[in-house]
Amino acid sequence: MMAPALPDMPTAGGFLLVLAIMLPIAGVLLQFMLGGRQAERIALLVMPAGLAVAVAVTAALMLSGRPLVYHLGNLAPPLGLALRADGFSALMLMTTALIVSAIGLFARADFATPTGTVEARAPFVFWTLLLALWGALAVVFLGQDLFTLYVGLELLTFGAVPLVSLDGRAETLTAALRYLLFALFGSALFLAGTVLFYGEYGTLDIALLATRTHPDTTSAIAVAMMTAGLLAKTALFPFHLWLPPAHAGAPAPASALLSSLVVKGPFFLVVRLWFGAMPGLTDLPAAQLLGALGAGAVLFGSVLALCQPRLKPLIAYSTVAQLGYLFLMFPLAGGVGLPASVRMAVWTGGAVQAVSHAFAKAAMFAGAGLIGQALGHDRISGLRGVGRALPVTTFAVAFAGLSLMGLPPSGGFMAKWLLVRASIATAQWWWAALVFAGGLLAGGYIFRIIAPALSAPEKPLPAIRTPARRREVVVLALALISVLLGVVPFGLTTLLAVGNPTIAHIVPR
Amino acid sequence: MTMGLLLDFFLVILALAAGWWTIGAKDSFGAAVAFVAYGLVLALIWVRIAAPDVALTEAAIGAGLTGGMLIGASTRLESAKQATRAGGVTRRLAIALSALVAAALALAVLGLPHPPPSLAAAAMAALPPTGLGNPVTGVLLAYRAVDTLLEKVVLILALLGTWSLAPDRLWGGRPGRKERRNAASPLTLLGQVLPPIGIVIGLHILWVGANEPGGAFQGGTILAAMWMLAVMAGLVDVPAISRTWLRLLVVAGPGLFLIVGLAGFVVAGGFLAYPPGFAKPLILLVEVVLTLSVAAILLLLLAGPPEREPPR
């Protein structure tokens, strides 16, 4: 109904999108070349610059109310490649910039190059891959061409896999290998869908596809294959098997990046594909199937999180569960003649869930890292008394947990409330029931951490290595953002409506 | 049925047989050898469907590098404990899934529209300003330059990931074991005679790539192979990964590409745009440096993580 007749033309400020991608990529090349201590310095230098670019992109969108578009090499699609930032891209870009910067500050203590060493393995690899992941995510959020997005997904995989096995233990090697194999399976399916799209429509540009696609067998098969591939990469149930060992085995700062940001990349592309390249797809029963897989993830992931004896695997299974909510967007936002207010609720709910989970999960993994370092283990049975020893960290983990459970006024609450509202408005009460059940289960597994942490220790804790206050503050800031997101969703709605034809017309400007 | 189609049928049967053997072979060595055969048959098929650039790449990368690497891995892992075959249920599920995907893909291919969409005309029309004669090179270095740039970063990340598997104390050292030089070995002779010829051929492939099949990646692969040969003959050693020149060589290609791209902002009004009249020399310059970087990266990927103490 609102499909633009013309493909997007380049806009002023489009060069910001090039910077958003190329700044971290240039950083990676410099880091690789200069090595050693410079890797960390370059990462710390790119962080404020990249953050500024993300802010500039968001501001440009808010001020103009229109998406930013850039044609690389001044060549328009279909032959050339376009970059495009709509509200959702800008939001994810901001989230990435903030979390990467926060984790960068947090990780300085873990990945400092020891004095007397020119270059040490783990710090060099970590700081280089930190920027690599940032660049890869920027490609995924801004790319408009399905094949460029494929290359972006591969960058993401290649940046993520070595982080999993950074400590070199045999279990983490196995986890990294399994992750890589799952990701390769996903890539192959994604490519198969890509070629079918090209064969049928002669373009891979999402904006052009949106004007050309029509539902037929070939398109349906293409979308099905690409979706299956992306689900394997984002670890949606039942493709989640690789995630818990990989995310639990990585060093804490790496786990925080993997669980909060990396899995969001492929999810973002499922949204692009279903709402961008093939509008009208969500009317199909397939959207219900995606929702059902999401439901499976919520229930399965939560129950397994309840059974974990250790902190990091528990948090990793919680990621499996929280990813499930994101996929409720598909059955809820589709439907012909759906009131725009409902669509708006679903988009906002989905986006707030993606972002608040990212901050909450980054805080939780970083906090778990501090607890693990302080205690020398991360067994949940041994957490008693941590609240007294590390009050700030425990407080931050509890705050992040609040958001995961969906208690007001957190971002998680706002997200789930919006999704429940939409499921009642569309008479799909079963999704509302799922959200409540998932919230209860999340309450259960968060309680398993918080209750012992806040209780008095049976015997005095052994000597504890107190973390630097700076690191605790970073964790607290991440947790606070995830909670505060519950207060500002309507500001987010204005941003999300930019460049989103299904809701743009109802948001007052 | 024409002779051509008969030949195509024959190639398809060969490819299917090699594929079947890759999956079904008893030992992984046999499977890896079958995979190389599969890659070579595919290269012939690429020639049959008028894609000589892809045929060269398939032969060099698909059959050559990938195949060689997998054969090497299969001999190294020979003594690994054999996994029990998957259970009956898993196998039946896998058969159902793969049959479903194959059938869907076949159905989708059969359902592709007539007349087919194509960017061939657009690609040719946009070629003159680049000064290139090979449209595939045009796509790789001009129209979709950002894909090629990011692909090189993917290679660097794979290299970094490979290095990251080294033990901490060996970080910065040389990959692999030192090959002993044996003057009596015929390999030494090959390692001395072939590289000069191979370097000429690699540079030739790079050079003609502007107008004919070939290009940076294919040329770089040949250079890497020559380097590897000299390493295997013990004539040169793989450099230590901490060497500054080596790091510079690895990032030079994508780095120069990025600088040229950014310069486009100033001189050509856009990222990765080439100023009129300077497109071809710039593209060739980028390609030459990319070739050298590709050669270094491929050699280092083949050599694996550092296994010897770093230089003090």
Place this chain on the structure above:
Amino acid sequence: MSLVRDILTVLSVTAGAFFFLAGTVGLLRFPDTLTRLHALTKADNLGLGLVVLGLALQTWSGPAVLKLAVVWLLALFSGATVAQLIAHRARDDRPGE
């Protein structure tokens, strides 16, 4: 003239194909590594040479003939080296020597 050339090409390539076939049969049927290598290298070098000769007759232009000759020489050279290496290895591995 061109007919003569065509006939020579057909003869040469057919002979080359025959040597390839013989070499392959030898590879499959001979009893041990050294005899297999013998069959393979002799037949392949000669076979490839004849095929190259046949093709050279068809192109009949300086650079193309040169390229074909280089292809043959390189194959000859690397084939000989690899055969040597395999033979060395086979001799070293032979029990009791």
Place this chain on the structure above:
Amino acid sequence: MNAEVLFGLAGAVLAGLGLYGLVADPAPLRKLLAFNLLGGGVFLVFGVVARRGAAAGLGGDPVPQALVITGLVVAFAATALAVALLRLLFERTGQTLLDTAAQERTSPDQADG
């Protein structure tokens, strides 16, 4: 039946074969071989799409051909990283099995596969 249809169907079958190996074979090295087989099949479909798009005096659409070249490079990079992981895993543990369940699985009832 023409060459495009023939190669397209071959690509589909090869992709199916590769997918089977990737899912069903428990040995990671075999999974990796199967992944490359699968990739070859998918790339062949790219080739068919390119061939169908022959126009403007070209034997095929250069865009999908160039995409395959990039795709082959990326697949090689993936294989290299996986082989490095696999070799290290073998050096550390003497085996390359992905899950402990497969190690513990008793062979008699599964030996027939």
